[in-house]
Amino acid sequence: MDYSDIASVAGKGGLFKIVKPTRTGVILESLDDKKQKLVASATQRISVLSDISIYTTDQEGSRPLEDVFRQINKEFNNDLGVTPTSAPDELKAFIKHIIPDYDPQRVYVSDIKKVINWYNALKENAPKLLEEKVEKKPEKEAKKKKSE
Structure with missing residues (x-):
């Protein structure tokens, strides 16, 4: 894992691992123990930590x-x-x-x-x-x- 694999989503607490891109956004998984999945659309503000x-x-x-x-x-x-x-x-x-x-x-x-x-x-x-x-x-x- 690298800093380019971790993102923050505006309005959502915590950090997320980028799992894979989709046609309309990206699939994310929370870094914590819960491992909750989230599908973030292109309209949401996603910031990759490396940027x-x-x-x-x-x-x-x-x-x-x-x-x-x-x-x-x-x-x-x-x-x-x-x-x-x-x-x-x-x-x-x-x-x-x-x-x-x-x-x-x-x-x-x-x-x-x-x-x-x-x-x-x-x-x-x-x-x-x-x-x-x-x-x-x-x-x-x-x-x-x-x-x-």
């Missing part, structure tokens, strides 16, 4: 959600110190610790709550996605180094 990023004030302008989740996991692992019901100032301090150059004008408290909810869902149901990405060397380079 979501957090606004920043640096030159790039945003940071991929995948990187944010890995940073949270690296820094906090199981104890975030905040919950989605924490005070807005605590939530802003949390995201500022993770992304020092986040854009407070464009990142709302509701967005930070979603990040925390989604992180917790992934931690529980797909913890491998939160681990650091190991860069694989292309096979040609690996073979080249062995022959030297």
Whole structure:
């Protein structure tokens, strides 16, 4: 499973695994233990996690959600110190610790709550996605180094 296999649906809580596309939309399955199936039509707003990023004030302008989740996991692992019901100032301090150059004008408290909810869902149901990405060397380079 990858970040491109997980989606959020507007109006529905939680995250969903993309099962397969249909003629009129996509079949989704909830990531939690219930494994509820949902057929999302093309009229519903579906956001794939690999396409979501957090606004920043640096030159790039945003940071991929995948990187944010890995940073949270690296820094906090199981104890975030905040919950989605924490005070807005605590939530802003949390995201500022993770992304020092986040854009407070464009990142709302509701967005930070979603990040925390989604992180917790992934931690529980797909913890491998939160681990650091190991860069694989292309096979040609690996073979080249062995022959030297």
